[in-house]
Amino acid sequence: MLFNSLDFAIFLPIVFSLYWFIFNKKLKWQNLFLLIASYIFYGWWDVKFLILIFISTLTDYYTGLKIATSENHKFRKSFLILSIFVNLGMLFGFKYFNFFIDNFNRAFTLFGSSFDLNTLDIILPVGISFYTFQTISYTIDIYRRKIEPTSDFIAFSAFVSFFPQLVAGPIERAKNLLPQFENKRKFEFSQGIDGLRQILWGLFKKLVIADNCAVFVNYIFENSADLSGSTLLLGAVLFIFQIYGDFSGYSDIAIGTARLFGFNLMQNFAFPLFSRDIPEFWRRWHISLTTWFRDYLYIPLSRRGSGNFFRIRNIFILFLITGFWHGAKWTFIAWGALNAIYFLPYLLIRRVKSNKGIVAEHSIFPNLKEIYQVTRSFVLAAIGIIFFRASDIQHAINYLIGIFDESLFTLPYYRGLGYIRPLIILIIFFMVVEWFGRRNKYALELVKSFKFKSLRRAFYFLIILLIGLYMWSETNDFIYFQF
Template sequence: MLFNSIDFAIFLPIVFLLYWFVANKNLKLQNFLIVIASYVFYGWWDWRFLTLILFSTLVDYSIGYRLNTEENKLKRKVLLWTSILVNLGFLGFFKYYNFFLDNFISAFSFFGMVIKANTLNIILPVGISFYTFQTLSYTIDVYKKKLEPTKDFIAFAAFVCFFPQLVAGPIERATHLLPQFFNKRHFDYHKAIDGMRQILWGLFKKIVIADNCAEFANQIFNNSADYNGSTLVLGALFFTFQIYGDFSGYSDIAIGTSRLFGFDLKQNFAFPYFSRDIAEFWRRWHISLNTWFRDYLYIPLGGSRGGTKMKIRNTFVIFLVSGFWHGANWTFIIWGALNALYFLPIMLSNNNRKHLDLVAEGRFLPSFKELISMLTTFTLTVFAWIFFRAENLGHAWDYLKTIFSSSIINTPYFENGKKAIPTITLLVFFIIIEWLGRSGKHALEKIGINWNRKVRLAIYYSICFLIFWYGGKQETFIYFQF
């Protein structure tokens, strides 16, 4: 079920009314309703994969329960690795089986050996990368005794399949989200209103920004051989805003929807395109995934505590794994390696914690130095996104060769290029609102509190109009494929 669909527009009010007016006096009934609603939400896409979520839930619930009573260190490790291997085994099979098989065959073909093997027509279960990491956080934290395992299976099942963030995050830690299922929830009007603001802005990002940018990004990337360098730069810029609008828009809708039900999810995007260096960018982009890798991979490997070689190794490991997490293609691995190269000079010079403050804090406009830093970081990010979007490494290489040719000084031109002018105008409006709201957890938070009521309502109505005007496409979210 898509957030930007009529189905969800009907589904959400029904669940909301049942939750607050039928099940409101019984916490367990509320949790059970969340489980049923979440399974309906996920099963709307493909009911067959509900068994996968249920199996993952049963495995990690059982292992968590056993870890609480088991004192033998060896047996505890066996239980932990059982959870890791089962969860990553499913993820590896559905997401990476064909990738490894194709590369295995190619490697032997290089030495003149012909291996015949058939790839499988595997459907990637939506959200498997997200709920796999979420359940793993539970098992690992219970193993490390940072969290007491739950005996309430319904509450645990609700934590695993919580429908707002089930298929594309944010990836919530068990230590943060799971305890909320044991606390009595009371309807908070102000929290719900702010949740609606965040949903509104998320829908604007997805429907108005991402889907319109996607039309031109797809046209240019899919026919890149026909266009000059300046047009390909424009295509990369469209994709840059498409992926941000799409993914951060989903996160906004998920977080806002959760607030309607009395839950607080962590911020997943913190205006990353206003970052002043790559380190700041990665603190602001897909925060839930990056902190997951930091806490469960980077720090256990030694983090930045060792010598220079260890720092370099660990940096490349975390960025390469992050790239591979996004997809079974060498383009994602190169994207990760490129970001590691961006990050290394900042880390090795101990400047990776330099920008912890808000850009242009207390000022309407950034300083000249801040502006140059933001533009430089943005340019490096756009360059890396080309590998992320390209079909394969050859496509990425040809795309870049054309950009760095003499045709980059030519006027951008592509079929129906004039249709892009309204989208570019909307992008300007989008950037202005994001800049004005950059001190909040989402762009409309501070505007909704501090601005004049008439101006505020004018902005809300304008956003609603634009959403309805552009709302007929119902494009799938990009991150469903990850």
């Protein structure tokens, strides 16, 4: 079920009403109802893949209890390995099996041999990369004695399958989200209004910005061989806005929806397009994933050696795996490698955390240095994102070569590009709102500070009007559903 579908528009108010007015008498009833609603939400796409969520849930519930109750180190470690093996085994089987088989066959071809292992006709289950990481972190944290396991199977099952963030995150930690299932929740009107406001902004990002950018991005990337350098650069820039609007829009809708049910999810995007360097960009982009890899991959690797060699090695491992997490394609691995290269200078001169606060923290507008820094980071991200969008490595290389052509200094053009003018205006409006809302958890929260109620209502009406005018009649999937 998609957030931007009519199905969800019907599903959400029904679940909300039953949750607060029928099943609010006992906490276990509420959790059980959320569990059922979450399984319906996920099963709406393909009911047979519910078995994977159940296997992951059952495995980690059981192994979590076993790890916590044993004092034998080998016994505890064996159950942790079981949890990781089951979760990553499912992830590998559905997401990466064919990738390795294809490359194994090609490797033999390069040496003049013929080897033809058969690939499988596999459908990638939506959200498997997200909920497997969420459950793995649960057992790892128990193994590290950072949290205690829950004995409430219903609460744990609801934690794993919680429908607002099930399909594309944020990837929540048990330390933050699980206790919220174990404690009584009370509806607060202000929290509900805040949730609706964030949902509205998420829908604007997705339906107005991302989906409209996609029209031009798709054409430019599919016809890149015939277009000028300036047009190709425009395609890369628009794809940055598309993927940011699409994914951060999903996160806003997820967080806002969770707030309607009395839950607080972590912030997943912190205005990354205003970052002054690449390390800051990654601290602000897909925060739940970057902090997951930091805590469960980078920090453990850092304990196994010191010095620049190990630091460089660890950064490349981190970004290559981050790229591979996004998909079983060499383009994602190349995207990860390029970001590792971007990261290296800051790592070597120890300026990874030099920009901790927001840009123009004490002023309305940025100074010239900050404008240069933000522009530089945006351009680097746009170049890197070409690998993310390209069909293969050769396509990405040809696309980059096409950009850095003498035609880069001409005006972007292809037949039909004239329709882009309203979109440019919408992107400018979008970025203005994001800029003035950058001190908040999400941009539209700034409307709360408007002095006059009539002005607040007018602004909400404008957002709703723009959604109505510029949303596409066909429902478009969120980009990160494929991961």
